Amino acid sequence: MPRQSKVELYAAIPRDARAGVTGRALQAKYGVGWRTVQAATESVWPATRKQYPKRASKLDPFKSFIDEVLQDDLRAPRKQRHTVKRLYARLIDEHGMDEISYQTVRDYVAERKPQIKTEVGRGPAEVFIRQTHRPGEEAEVDFGDVTIRLRGELVVVCLFALRMSFSGKAVHRCFLSAGQEAFFEGHAHAFSVLGGVPTINVRYDNLRAAVSRVLGFARLREESDRWTAFRSHYDLEAFYCQPGIGGAHEKGGVEGQIGWFRRNHFVPIPEVESIDELNEMIDAWDLSDEQRRIGARPRTIGELFAVEKPLLKPLPEETFETGRWFTPRVDKFSQITVRTNRYSVPVRLIGRQVRVLLHANHLIVFDGRTEVARHERLPAKAGTRLDLDHYLEGLLRKPGALPGATALEQARSAGKFTPVHDSWWSAARRAHGERDGTRALIEVLLLHRHLPHEHVVAGLAAALQAGALTADAVALEARKIGESSPAETPVVDLDGPGTVSSLTQRRLASLPPDRRPLPSVTAYDQLLRRTSTTKGSSA
Structure with missing residues (x-):
């Protein structure tokens, strides 16, 4: 029979007893x-459970002394108050405490300390006041x-979140850095998605991207100049929360939102190429999150956001400009250093000063007003990101440096230097020697500046198949491929030895053989004999 509560049991037993059921x-x-x-x-009614007296603790004889010490500490200088370790030592030395663990004393102090502060009026019990937010304000x-x-x-990235307090509508953005540029780009993206700016304020903790210094115990902050300009541009008012855990409670909505977003969308770990x-x-x-409801709200996030x-x-x-x-x-390695990381630029700029525009996820290098390089930003410190194309002019003069070049290894890892490149390079070195074969490869790599990558790779495969191991032959094949129709664009097996297949060739191979007779050239042969006879008679 199903399990009954004690009240139901006390109702069923008398009912059966009145019906004549025996006690057994x-x-x-x-x-x-x-x-x-x-x-x-x-x-x-069942009898209430008997309350047994609380079991005595070995710490009971010393609790009065601990309470007295905690009360005295409230009047002592802040830096000369008892730690649990010091209190534990005094209990042993001055009161002969024995067979009581440090953990027992620490647990009792953690429980009694806030209670004593409340008893003497030095600290009220912590209470959370529910807030009501008006649409579009915060x-x-x-x-x-x-x-x-x-x-x-595996890479750790920074997740920016801006959450509207009324609707719960949140906008997120991932960055490779949590610097000021990421802080600004996150705001700009969020305001663009929301279509506007909150009318009252936005709550922040004391992020270094915005706050240079906290002034005293009030909510006064010394802001950075760029943050002041950014706020003025968007007519944005900032509300700075208290430092520490107390400030986290003042913006608990976004604190919980980041945890919810991480658990629901980053589990399992997403795999991406960029x-x-x-x-x-x-x-x-x-x-998609606009379709969910927060807690017991009767409307979805999207419906509430449509109101605000x-x-x-x-x-x-x-x-x-974020x-x-x-x-x-630019140093002698044709690199620039930005925020402890090194990035390559064309070798012609060695020794010159360039301008770099650093964003949260990428950086752009300018020579004057001309863009000369663009890199994805490195997430760690003291890293190096090199582009093989930047070193080609230098490698033409020093071809022996290519096999061990760091830029070549990074190009292989990124998939820009394919197995077809390696196969053609090996064949060129066997045919022309190490130096000339490597120079031929470098001339092929220069073609990537003017021709699509896939056309050059297909041209390499076609030239390798034909045994044409010169850069001119690769350029000719690549241009022929580019001029062909999309249906005739060759398909390259990047993992094979360098073979090319064509849809046109496949169609021709599937047609039946042509059995018509070949055209005759007999008439032209007679003309050739008549010409020879005329020349002989004149002689």
Whole structure:
């Protein structure tokens, strides 16, 4: 029979007893003892469980001394108050405490310390006051860490989140850095998605990207100059929370939102080829999350956001440059150093000063006003990112440096230097020697600046198949492929020895053989004989 509560049992036993069921039968039917049967027939309510006195603790004789010390500490200088370790030592030395662990004393102090502060009026019990937010007025911002698999490698990236307090609508963005440029780009993206700016304020903790210094115990902050300019551009008001755990409670909405977003969308760990691909996935997740309800709310996030979106302040007409400018000098390795990381630039710029626009996920290098390089930003410190194309002019003069070049290894890892390149290079070195064969490969790599990558790779495969091991032959094949129709574009097996297949060749191979006779050239042979006879007679 199903399990019954004690009240139901005390109602069933008297009912069966009045029907004439014996005591032993009641015990067997309900699986209880005779005392329970007797108690149930005497009262409809079960007797309350007897409260036994709390078991004595070995710490009881010392609790009064501990309480006295904690009370005295409230009047002592802040840096000269008892730690649990010091209190434990005094209990042993001055009061002969024995066979009591440090953990027992620490647990009692952790329990009594806030109670004593409340008893003497020095600290009220912590209470959380529920807040009501009006549409379009407030938002909260914070950063969190998430782990992704970027091109097969585990990388920790920064997750920016801006959450509207009324609707719960949140906009997220992942960055390879949590610097000021990521802070600004996250805001710009969020305001663009929301279509406006909160009318009252946005809540922040004391992020270094915005706050240079906390002034005293009030909510006064010394802001960075660029953050002040950014706020002025968007007409944005900032509300700074208290430092520490107390400040986290003041923007608990976004704190919980980051945890929820991480658990629901980053488990299992996403695998992406670029940070831009990840952000496209995040945009889709943000859109789908509008269909969910928060807690017991009767409406979805999307329905509530539709109410507050018209109430937001309009966006400014002009955009704000979120990146930061740097002017490094190119070293002898044709590299620049930006935020402890090194990036390559063309070798012709060695010794010159260039301008770098640093964004959260990438950086752009300018020579004057001309863009000369673009790199994905490195997430760690003291890293190096090299582009093989930047070193080709230098390698033409030093071809022996190519086999061990770091830029070549990075190109292989990125898939830009394919197995077809390696096969053609090996064949060229066997045919022309190490130096000339490597120079021929470098001339082929220069073709990538003017021709699509897939056309050059297909041209390499076609030239390798034909035994044409010169850069001119590869260029000719690549241009022929580019001029052909899309249906005739060759398909290259990048893992094979360099074979090319064509849809046109496949169609011709499938046609039946042509059995028509070949055209005759007999008439032309007679003309040749007549010409020879005429020449002989004249002689």
